[in-house]
Amino acid sequence: MFNNLRQNIEQYVHFTDIEFKALTDKIVVRKMKKRQTFVREGEICRHVGYINDGLFRCLSLTEDGVERVEHFGVTGEWISEYPSFPTQTPARQTIEALRDSEVFLLSYDSLQTLYDNPKVERFVRLLNEAMSSENRLLINEIRHAVPEERYRLFMSLRPDLIEQVPQHYIANYLGMTPVSLSRIRRRMLSY
Amino acid sequence: MFNNLRQNIEQYVHFTDIEFKALTDKIVVRKMKKRQTFVREGEICRHVGYINDGLFRCLSLTEDGVERVEHFGVTGEWISEYPSFPTQTPARQTIEALRDSEVFLLSYDSLQTLYDNPKVERFVRLLNEAMSSENRLLINEIRHAVPEERYRLFMSLRPDLIEQVPQHYIANYLGMTPVSLSRIRRRMLSY
DNA sequence: TTAATTTATTAACAATTGTTAATGAAAAAA
């Protein structure tokens, strides 16, 4: 049941069976249908989730009420709303399942209890450091790339998503119009 | 001497005088001249620094050997290379003082020792969570903004830097040419 | 101080992207 989760954690710290069980005892397994939401804008995100199997998108609404796709979460990744989850404040984003999914939930309160074990604190610190490293790289790649380059980067970083996610969601995620993405794809065929 | 540093830390966790002294005992104060480097590309970043007074830029080189400004660090902020510092691997960026500066250095090894106190671990976790929240916001603002909007965002987020940093560094940081930034500024005057 | 270098602005042209609208294909709902 929790084999993949255990492998994910052991990348960062080693847990004994007892320590791992202390963690899994707090987990609630949730099966989600396509289009169900993990958290909605304005709600407080009460859980962090390990995606045991699934596909999610995080989206926000601009002032004009236009959807903005900000993140995709796939099997084997952690998902939650930042800063809503760590600070328990209202979420800016909505997180929605793009297909039927299964997530392992840890509530904010459970996690605070688990922090009594410094190994858990260390695990989350290391997870956040890895995330920060990734984010810093991403920020600069994006900032210095025109839409075509962003799509090329996306293809190289997330080839799995090209197959799974509707193209207009990818276009939106990359900060361009579906029309522009379609043109870029056509241009790339002729190289 | 360490008043500002203490205030910075107390935003996240409360340290007793003894705990704070344990930390400052590990600190090395470094005065840096303009253009001196904190770490260079290819080196391992051995320290994290609290900028007690100063101004820094982080830059990398593209494949074509072109400089890319990726970050500015100002007084009161922490600076180091990610992932070089947390993983002790070669740095991708160079960090350079833009004016005479003073930083409080903590070495990687000292920090590992300090982690024996779970409060330090917690402080760094919270610092990273705050950084992750910021980065996620930034990623999406950037991804969905054209150069002019990026400059407007930069003005609202970092008005202090407009004064202090040469304009072509800001243009580079924002992923546009100095020519384009100059045009944007002119356009904005006529609104 | 004088000379050399760096920096910001402006102009002209090429290239890419956004916008709007139309079409056909694919997927979902009735």
Added chain:
DNA sequence: TTTTTTCATTAACAATTGTTAATAAATTAA
């Protein structure tokens, strides 16, 4: 199945940005 909705592509035009080059101002070095 039939109908409706969603999705990807293409075209035409407007707007913005990149590129290159020239100039003047400001800063730095000699």
